[in-house]
Amino acid sequence: MMEDVSNFLTEIIDEDIAAGLAEQIHTRFPPEPNGYLHIGSAKAIYINWSIAKKYGGKFNLRYDDTNPVKEDTEYVDSIWEDIKWLTGEEPNGGVYYGSDYFEKCYECAVALIQAGKAYVCDLTQEEMRAYRGTLTEPGKDSPCRSRPVEENLRLFQEMREGKYPDGSMTLRAKIDMASPNMNLRDPAIYRIVRAHHHRQGDKWCIYPLYDFAHPIQDALEGITHSLCSIEFENHRPLYEWVVENCPLPHRPKQREFARLNVTNTVMSKRYLRELVETGRVEGWDDPRMPTLCALRRRGYTPAAILEFVRRAGIAKANSLVDIRLLEHCIREELNETALRRMAVTEPLKMVITNYPAHLEETFEVPNNPRDEAAGVRQVPFTRELYIEKSDFAVVPPPKFQRLKPDGEVRLMGSYIVKCNEVVTDANGEVAEVRCTADLDTGNGMPKDGRKVKGTIHWVSAAHAVDADLYLYDNLFTLENTNDVPEGTNYLDYLNPDSLKHLTGCKLEPSVADVPEGTRMQFVRMGYYIKDREPGRYNRIVTLKDGFAKTLQK
Template sequence: MKKNNHKINFINHIINKDFEKNKKIKVRTRFPPEPNGYLHLGHAKSICLNFGIAKYYNGTCNLRLDDTNPEKENKNYVESIKNDVKWLGFKWHGKEHYASEYFNKIYQYAIELIKKGLAYVDRMSKKEIKIHRGTLNTKGKNSIYRTQSVKENLFLFKQMRKGRFKEGSMCLRAKINMSSSYIIMRDPVLYRIKFVRHHKTEKKWCIFPMYDFTHCISDAIEKITHSLCTLEFENNRRLYNWILKNININFYPKQYEFSKLNLEYNILSKRKIKKIIEKKIIKGWDDPRIMTIIGLKRRGYTASSIREFCNRIGVSKKNNLIEICALEACISEELNKNANRIMAILNPIKIIIENLHEGYKENILLKNHPKNINMGTRKAIFSKEIYIDKKDFCENSHPGYKRLSLGKEVRLRYAYIIKATKVEKDNKGNIKNIFCVCDLNTLGKNPTDRKIKGVIHWISALNAIKAKFNLYNYLFLIKNPELEKNFLNFINPKSLVIQYGLIEKWSKKIKPGSNYQFEREGYFSADYKEFTNKNLVFNRIIKLNR
């Protein structure tokens, strides 16, 4: 067994018991997404679990695209899934697989069930089947087609395969138990007719197996030892086992369920995310406000921070709501160690230093990281005119105020102590300029005759370049929007606040997608989609706690 950062969970205990029974067992897992959308943080949890378990036991993990519904699937989703798995740092065993690779075999297994009298062709409509299936409180009713002969069912199913019937006119159902306390076992549909072009098989097939029929057979063909899925498939395990028991297949995977990921102030349902996009509340699947992998990547989250998050929250059989701060802590801790610092002013106001002459220009060394000297320094310009953030000035402050105000002193980060003397206002009473004096004896040292409590960041007018800052906040105003039927009513109207400010001039050389800490503001990422040296766009990853 290969030890790594994998956090031990209940699935490890199950596998350990399997090893006690069979020392030669070769652990094989799989990550089996449907290529009908983009992966999100919940998928990341499953990816980390499946690949992590395989690595821990020196086994293998397959990537399989369960492409059984051509209406909702396409090649773009396939490529995005593959890219996301790679970006997260995982490599699947061999080539990627597709459920559609096994369509011929799955079709033959359906024939086998029909010949055994365990499947039949039903002519009822989708609505009628649902009514006949009953509810949790009422038993289901047998279809009138349930007693058709094997010969009739074989003939009809083969005619379905040839495209002789209209879409929705009939389907193949398993013959199990319409009185079962588990609705999934009340003669579930195994095949349906769809005249839709498939991204892999093109027009070869006009009947397609249902996910539940396909999934267990695909696992068995690939000799998956431990089929790991979320708790929503717990009841489906009965059908999973029934299918494998009743077909002639020589490998029997076992399904185990774990809790799906629920994260505060977010939704992970692809259907609901699609609705938010359609309503133009967000800009697409890579919008940094949602928890898709591409959205998190664009916001500035790193693959290692997501892996660390998935490891920290662990795996259990109990559904719970994960605090958003658990995710934020992972990226904050990482970037605190390795992100270069930059001065950026999100809401600038000008300071004029009265005791410096026109044209005054001084180079000052700024640390790229306050605790890591190996990350080096950079030159900044100190001049007569500088900019600070408007929130760092108060004309008439209270006694405990630790930033700049009239008659009080504050230190400029890595530079001098200044004191505000007066302000200049426009005809509406808004402050245009703040006038200050600078104590030129305080560069790199503190005065002995007084104590300076506040430190603020700044940029020289000679060293400033315009930039756009996307300030992202939680998308929802409530902790668990997944529970709300009208979840759109709880959208945060300030989930994105755009500000135009200033940043150090050298920042135009930054590579798109790179992350930095803006001193006293937060961690930001150069938007890899929009950032250029002429269009500086930064996405706030998270705020600083200050």
């Protein structure tokens, strides 16, 4: 329940409400449309969206499209779909674009110049870095810092008119070159960039920088609490300076939280884009990727992702969250909700020699033993079946409770069978097992009271549906990809076994009837989702959940 959301951010908001500093709470999620949203984005969405819900407030989606070089409508569209999928609704505060405020940002910049608080600077990027100083040494004033107001106004207007080359000038805020906070040492707030903008076209050749544009956008939208990740904490004084010194109708408050870092993956859009563009993954929605569209394709649900974020916690201190917690969350949900189906991933032919070749019957099997309302299905049974190759052993290991020569097992939901003969191929590999069925055990235990411990799944050979199964593992072998050892590259830790593609798998026929996107437990094998590609099923997560014991401890 959103009203139960409680963390240090809600404590801040409670104090602001009690002090009369905020009435209707208004938050926003400001993604840059230069890539697809990922699991880390889900945390920012969850925080801003759930807090707005908790206080009966408003939640905005605002595209931070102030950098035309890397932005694209493809990313705009994907962000919109991901937001709606994750939250189950459209943002109740509205959808906005940072580029819609370009004219107002320009007016604020002019106002700063007129107040003697901004100036046009000719220094190159290299010169600006040299003048900026260090953490222990103050910066030096730019030679342009003392330009008269009238000259700055003229130059800034000419910058807008396109009279100067890209990168030749910037507009800088005049704050304090001796400030211990490097972000306050006369930061650039406008730069010249000639690039086609996905919404504004070629109207602008100067663009505001994020630290300048963002507080203006927040103020114009009536945002009360600008909640962002911890790397912006040192930028907060600049955020507040912009709000205090620009002619704005509202004074939002910025507060920061720790980013979500997950083991065995990367969150950097630059790295994710490189994985896509170099063909190391299928695309942004490759189920091994941490993007929301990839998690959706893999079969993760919004509820599981939001529960993962909630359990990972909202704090100010950075931490590394085990990806097995995410797997545990989806496994908990699917254990209760997923349909049960039988699937044989590595088929081995079984022939029931005492079962008539012309006979076919069906067994009634629950769709989900944990949910009676899910009903039952009819599974066909015939003389020839497929079982898992791993469910038979000529020379079984100790405590092996599956099929072996002269051994018995129960075929799930049907008969007890005994292995009487093993047929091998030219290479000596087991090609077929021949069994007899105790035909009196279809609905219960053997009449003689003997106990059969093993139960295996099966599929009728005559009715089996051919399928490809895609089994996924961590994309990276390195647990903490934020701490790549010196002399190596993050790509050096790509997991060569992150994808296993199984062909020639055999599924029970009812699987063919379920729609795309259906999540199922292939009994004893794992949880899968029916992919958009015909005949393809992606493994969401394995059945085994050793992490649950870790959580209990």
